[in-house]
Amino acid sequence: MTSISCETCPLRRKSFFRPFEEEQIDFLARFKSGELTVDPGTHILIEGSTAPQFYTVLDGMGLRYKTLENGRRQVINFLFPGDLVGLHAGLLGEMKHSVEATTAMRLCVFKRDDLWTLFRNQPSLAYDVTWITATEEHFLGETVATLGQRTGTQRVAWALLKVYQRLRALDIGKEGEVPLPYRQQDMADALGLSLVHTNKTLARLRERQLASWGEGRLRIPDVDTLAEVALADAALPDMRPLL
Amino acid sequence: MTSISCETCPLRRKSFFRPFEEEQIDFLARFKSGELTVDPGTHILIEGSTAPQFYTVLDGMGLRYKTLENGRRQVINFLFPGDLVGLHAGLLGEMKHSVEATTAMRLCVFKRDDLWTLFRNQPSLAYDVTWITATEEHFLGETVATLGQRTGTQRVAWALLKVYQRLRALDIGKEGEVPLPYRQQDMADALGLSLVHTNKTLARLRERQLASWGEGRLRIPDVDTLAEVALADAALPDMRPLL
DNA sequence: CGCAGTGTTGAAAATGGTCAAGAGGGGTGG
DNA sequence: CCACCCCTCTTGACCATTTTCAACACTGCG
Incomplete structure (x- = not known):
């Protein structure tokens, strides 16, 4: 299974994603440290762990969940292509939830340590990371309203x-x-x-x-x-x- | 009512907040565009509006909420000193919720347009903005688990x-x-x-x-x-x- | 003084939860 | 090749947490 290059990433061609400058794509290509393919049912990240990597979903679907002390499970959201996964481990030091593959999934792998390089050298990409996180936060706010009201x-x-x-x-x-x-x-x-x-x-x-x-x-x-x-x-x- | 300078900000002295480098404080001092004091009950931000500013809570308490189409209100979270308010307007273009002061509040005012300058010139502060947003997202995930389970x-x-x-x-x-x-x-x-x-x-x-x-x-x-x-x-x- | 906003309490109604049982599909091992 | 098991979906009956409705006490304020 050969890895897809960022330059020709088929996901990026979808109209759902904003076109990037060539410089940004080049940076991402170097930023990308590999690809991960997993079977359905695989636990990609575990709550409490300190993963050295984070991911973008390239293909397949999964879910992000949290288990309470009484054993009940809360699915926080469903994961689709384009979603960023595990950024929390990079940003906050440890995963606050688990991630599981529902179908087979293909993920683009980034090294956690490179995140700081991204913030220093690629402010526009850093802005995008923040934008994505804020959008995710907004969606969770909607979810709270749904469960509450x-x-x-x-x-x-x-x-x-x-x-x-x-x-x-x-x-x-x-x-x-x-x-x-x-x-x-x-x-x-x-x-x-x-x-x-x-x-x-x-x-x-x-x-x-x-x-x-x-x-x-x-x-x-x-x-x-x-x-x-x-x-x-x-x-x-x-x-x-x-x- | 004179404005407090960032250099001597009493909030920053609390042990809850990470010490900053002098360079970062200097940048923030220039970044800060003023102070806003509001009475209890004031609507600071309204859902759907495109505020040109965002804030850090310096003093007082408030709440962030959303109103559904059936009139029911969901309080998304309570606001305390140190919380960033209205970043969504800066990042996403428009407010996705409203913010109301419960007590009298004092807020530190930033200009939305300067956010980009921050990302370009102060990568460590940009990282902090992202860290705060991710922490907020994590908390909302906990809230979802609370309402759900x-x-x-x-x-x-x-x-x-x-x-x-x-x-x-x-x-x-x-x-x-x-x-x-x-x-x-x-x-x-x-x-x-x-x-x-x-x-x-x-x-x-x-x-x-x-x-x-x-x-x-x-x-x-x-x-x-x-x-x-x-x-x-x-x-x-x-x-x-x-x- | 009366009114509006908040907190409190009781009773009836309802939305949603738990328990239980069965159907159907797909995989595995005898 | 069949039997069995596990997983998921489905349905019925009963139960309980939570909502809604209603009324009243208390406070501050015009």
């Missing part, structure tokens, strides 16, 4: 909508249908609902023809209607930088 | 503990007792609980002598026991940079 049905609708929009922005799947390889338990753990209630809520959304998720595929006949139910905005996410 | 009692205990620890790290209040000027409704909106249920849960925590909050003061007889109930870690937060 939305009903079960609204939560499930919101999550399906967000995932659909993100995948469509990446041009994955097609209009009205995207792959969604997670288990219902993952969604339940992400939304703070029980598995049983999540299942029944999904069944109701299917009946009402708002969203139909099964066999790894999510179908949304009418995004605007689902967005209404989700109490959310139907707009696609903004363009973002890709490290 | 903790029971009502655990949530309230967790919030009181976090607030207590943060204030103590700032050396506000004294061992076992800190000021807490928020309303029960604010706490309820932060935890995704109804006001009534929050009130009754607080009463039970008071009966059990775990935490007693009333008349603007929070008393915690035994932090470790409360931490157990909260399913949380009793450690004080790490030292952080102050912009």
Whole structure:
């Protein structure tokens, strides 16, 4: 399996990612220390560890979660191509959550120590790192609002909508249908609902023809209607930088 | 009301904040464009606006919240001295939430446009900005886990503990007792609980002598026991940079 | 004095959780 | 090749945490 060069990275060509200057790409090419390919179910990062590396997701899907002292698991978010993974270990010294691959994944590997070089020599890339972190923070704020203020049905609708929009922005799947390889338990753990209630809520959304998720595929006949139910905005996410 | 100079900023002397190099302080002194003093109840930033400024809280307390389309309010977090406010407007172009002063507040004002200068000329400060944003993101991840996986009692205990620890790290209040000027409704909106249920849960925590909050003061007889109930870690937060 | 904002308490209603059981699919080993 | 097991999804019944509704006490303020 040969490593993909940053210059011709197929992910970067997607319109979801902001075009970079040649100088920035050159820097990233040197910054990149390798590629990691993992099987479904692999634990990529473990809470409490001090990983010497961090990653950008090139392909595949995963999830970021935290386990509480009572054994319950909170899925913090789902991971898609373009997401930065494990930056916390680089920035804060230790991982505050775990990361697991749901499908097979390919990740671009960076050395944690090079982060400081990036900040010193590439202010525009440093700005992008901060932008990504702030965007992530904003999304978590939305998630807090969802868990705090939305009903079960609204939560499930919101999550399906967000995932659909993100995948469509990446041009994955097609209009009205995207792959969604997670288990219902993952969604339940992400939304703070029980598995049983999540299942029944999904069944109701299917009946009402708002969203139909099964066999790894999510179908949304009418995004605007689902967005209404989700109490959310139907707009696609903004363009973002890709490290 | 004269403006405080960065060189002698009393907040910076607190042991909660990492000492800075003289060069960094000099830069910040030039970076600082003024001071803002507001009365309790003032809306400092409004969701959707494009503020040309962002702030560091020098004194007082406030809260950051978001209003959903159904009118419900989610308090995203409480704001204390040292917190950066409104960086989103600078980084992402527009505010994604609102900020309101609970007590009288004093804020250090920065011009949004200077942020880029900071990234270009002060990589170590840029790193600090990113560190703060990542820490904030981490905290929101904890909040998501709280709303998703903790029971009502655990949530309230967790919030009181976090607030207590943060204030103590700032050396506000004294061992076992800190000021807490928020309303029960604010706490309820932060935890995704109804006001009534929050009130009754607080009463039970008071009966059990775990935490007693009333008349603007929070008393915690035994932090470790409360931490157990909260399913949380009793450690004080790490030292952080102050912009 | 009356009013608005906050805190408190009781009772009824409901959303969501837990328990339990079964169906179906895919992999593995006998 | 079949049997068995494990994992995921599904559904029903019952339970409980939390919400909603309603009323009242207390305070500060115009």
